[in-house]
Amino acid sequence: MILVNGKPEDRISISDRGLNYGDGLFETIAFRNGVAEFIDAHIQRLVDGCIRLNIPFQQLELLSTELDSIYQSLKDVDSVIKIVITRGSGGRGYLADNTAEPSRIISTHAYPSYPKSYQQQGVSVRLCQHKLSENPTLAGLKHLNRLDNVIARNEWSDENIAEGLMFDQSNHLIEGTMTNVFIVKSNQLISPKIQTSGVNGIIRAQLIRMANQLGINFKEDIISQTELNNADEVFVCNSINGIWPVKNIMDFEKTLSVGPITQQLQHVLLEVEK
C-alpha cells in the first residue's frame, strides 16, 4: 500500500524537491506482530529533522491517521513501513517556498528475509573504501542525500557479506551502510560519535538507553581502524534487523564470537520488541 499525501498513489510530481535536491527525510519502521516498533521515536526523529532542516511539517495528525490505515491494511503481516517527508514542490531553485506544503509518502514493503544465523551466529562485514561526507549541520539526520551509502553499498555484491562498515574522511569508524555500529573493548561498550557524519539511529539510541539501565559502561568515542581491529565484540544494528553480531571483518581477517554484552543487548531488545 502506498499513500502520497493521504491518497492511494504510487507517483509524485517531478517538481518535488525530494527528487530534485534530496530535500527531505525518511524513516524505516519495523511492523511486526501487528505493532509499529518504536513508532514514537521514529516520529520524534522525523519532527526533529524537519525542524533542523526548517521544513514546515505540520501534518502530524494527518500522518498519524494515515499510519493507522496503513496498519489496518497490513493486518498482521510483518512488513517494513517507510515514511518520506519532503519540502514539497514549492520555491524557485534552491530557495524554498515556506508556504508550500511538505509531501508525505508512506509505503509498505515485504519484511526482508535474512537468515536467522545473522542474529544468532553473526555476520561477515567488510570495510568500505568510500568515505562518508562530513558536515556537522547534516550529521545525525536521516535525510534523503544518501549517495554516500549508495556508493559504499555498491562496492560489493557477494551475498555472504551482510554489511559494509563506513569511515569518515579521517578514517574513523562511523556506521554501516544501513546500520549503526558498536564495539566492546574490556567490557566498555563504545559507539562512534555522530558529530560530523552518520545517522542517529533509533535502535542505537534504544541500546544506549538499555545499556545505561543494565549498568553496562557506555561511551561515545572516536574509533580508529586499529581500535576496531582490537575490539572484543562488534555488532551492527538497525530498526529492521535488530542486532547483528559481527563474526568476521573480512579486510582484517578478524573473526569474533558473539560476546556477552552483544547477547545481553540482543536479549533485552527482543524483550522490548515483544
Next chain:
Amino acid sequence: MILVNGKPEDRISISDRGLNYGDGLFETIAFRNGVAEFIDAHIQRLVDGCIRLNIPFQQLELLSTELDSIYQSLKDVDSVIKIVITRGSGGRGYLADNTAEPSRIISTHAYPSYPKSYQQQGVSVRLCQHKLSENPTLAGLKHLNRLDNVIARNEWSDENIAEGLMFDQSNHLIEGTMTNVFIVKSNQLISPKIQTSGVNGIIRAQLIRMANQLGINFKEDIISQTELNNADEVFVCNSINGIWPVKNIMDFEKTLSVGPITQQLQHVLLEVEK
C-alpha cells in the same frame, strides 16, 4: 513540456532512487535564440557523471531525440531545459540493480527574469554560514544530493542579494549556491579548486578555456576569506545567467567595480552564445 522516459508525464514512481537517495545527476541548460547553449558540454558532463556514479546510462540516442522534440516544442521562446537522470527504481535498499534502466526526466521552465543591471553593474552577494560537505569522490558532480545548497540559499530572503558565496569546512571559498566563482588579483584570474566539494560548472570550464585563449593568466587555487576580501574583481557565473560581476560583498562591506578581466570574459562569453 515534460518528458519522463520519453512520455509526456509530470510524475515519477515513488520508488525512484532519485527521490529516495538523490541517486542521480542533473543539468540545467539555457535555451536561447533557438539554441541549447553548450549542449555538448552538458551532455558530456552528464555522461561523465553517470560513469563516476556507475549509473548504466545508455539511452543517449533516446535523450537526444527527446531533446530535439523539446526544442521544437519551445519554438523560439527562451527557456531553461532541465535534464535529470536517476538510477531508476531497481535494487534493494542502497544496493543498485544494474539491469534496471535509469530514469530520464526532461522539463522546460520559464527563463528567469533577473534585472539587466545584474550583468552590467553587478550584484550584491553575502557569505553563507552553512559550509559545504566535503568528499573528493563526489566533488565536481552535479548530483541530486543538494541539501548543502538548499540550506545555504535559505539563509536569506532579501531580494537585493542575488547570490550567497559558500565555503568548505576549512573556510575556503568554493562556489555560490547556484554559481561558480572567480576572483581577480593583480591581473591573475583565480577559481577555487573543485577537489573536495563544489560543482564543475559548464560556464566555469568555458571561461577557463577562453581565458587561456585570451592570454589571461589563470590558476585554480585555494582561496581564503582574506584573499576574497582583497580581490580586485569578483564574479559568479552559471549556464543560465552568464557572468554576474560582484559589486558588493555584504559581510565585508566591500564594494567593487566591474573590472577589465570580468568585462573581457563577459564580452567573449556573449559572443560565443550568439
